[in-house]
Amino acid sequence: MSCVDLTPELVDTHAHLDDRRLHPQIEAVLDRASHAGVRQVIAIGTTTEDSPRVLALAEAYPGLFAAVGIHPNEAANATDADWKSITQLASRKHVVAIGETGLDRHWKDTPFDLQRAWFDRHLELARRLDLPVVIHCRDAQRDLIEHLSALNRPVRGVMHSFTGTWDDAQAFLAMGLDLSFAGMISFTNKNLDTLREVAARTPADRIMVETDSPYLTPHPYRGQTNEPARVAVTAARLAEIRGISLADLAALTTANARRLFRLPPDRTLG
Numbered sequence: 001m002s003c004v005d006l007t008p009e010l011v012d013t014h015a016h017l018d019d020r021r022l023h024p025q026i027e028a029v030l031d032r033a034s035h036a037g038v039r040q041v042i043a044i045g046t047t048t049e050d051s052p053r054v055l056a057l058a059e060a061y062p063g064l065f066a067a068v069g070i071h072p073n074e075a076a077n078a079t080d081a082d083w084k085s086i087t088q089l090a091s092r093k094h095v096v097a098i099g100e101t102g103l104d105r106h107w108k109d110t111p112f113d114l115q116r117a118w119f120d121r122h123l124e125l126a127r128r129l130d131l132p133v134v135i136h137c138r139d140a141q142r143d144l145i146e147h148l149s150a151l152n153r154p155v156r157g158v159m160h161s162f163t164g165t166w167d168d169a170q171a172f173l174a175m176g177l178d179l180s181f182a183g184m185i186s187f188t189n190k191n192l193d194t195l196r197e198v199a200a201r202t203p204a205d206r207i208m209v210e211t212d213s214p215y216l217t218p219h220p221y222r223g224q225t226n227e228p229a230r231v232a233v234t235a236a237r238l239a240e241i242r243g244i245s246l247a248d249l250a251a252l253t254t255a256n257a258r259r260l261f262r263l264p265p266d267r268t269l270g
């Protein structure tokens with residue numbers, strides 16, 4: 001008997017699949033993702049060590065794609081040789097974005113001027129290869145807005161795991177960046193109502209979902225390791241926040257992710 005498949009198709013736009021909590025059981029992780037309706041996952045690099053490994057995953061599993069780069073908190077000891085290896089990886093097949101890059105004032109792992117210099121390198125590479133950038137921002141929204149405004153050109157990319165205010169959101173949207181929301185929108189903390197309000201107001205053609213696995217596990221699974229399957233939980237919460245059905249939310253976030261990252265719709269998890 002045939003039946004209509006009502007599972008919504010989702011894209012997890014940000015997962016650290018090379019993490020030791022996920023990589024050793026990658027087949028089971030992808031199987032659970034597939035059963036939860038996740039069709040595609042972007043595996044994110046943060047160093048010269050994990051970037052080739054997330055690319056290897058993207059080469060091995062249809063439905064996986066890679067972003068390569070050096071995270072601002074990992075940039076302190078990065079060298080020119082490291083950058084050369086990122087630039088070489090960046091033009092390989094199945095690399096769909098540059099990053100993650102960005103600015104971070106929370107952890108003081110990398111001097112801020114050095115973070116800015118590495119961010120510029122990523123922006124320039126992304127522009128040269130016509131790839132979107134995956135931007136990390138922690139306690140540095142104003143710095144990022146200033147930095148990007150000074151470029152005087154639109155930037156194609158995503159503010160991943162967005163946590164800024166509606167003013168910040170409008171500034172990033174105006175500069176061409178899309179917004180991706182992670183599990184925090186599902187946390188029950190009252191002070192996150194303002195973030196939920198931002199998620200409700202973000203234009204329908206500029207919004208995406210992600211897990212940021214293995215971090216930011218959505219409610220009610222907090223405390224467990226996060227994995228791409230859980231993007232379905234965040235998507236359901238986001239649908240509720242926006243007052244639309246999960247099917248509609250999945251359709252629009254998936255279309256947005258496929259457009260930004262130019263994901264071929266026929267290369268999917270099983």
Ligand SMILES: [Zn+2]
Pocket residue numbers: 014016044100212
């Ligand atoms: Zn990340």
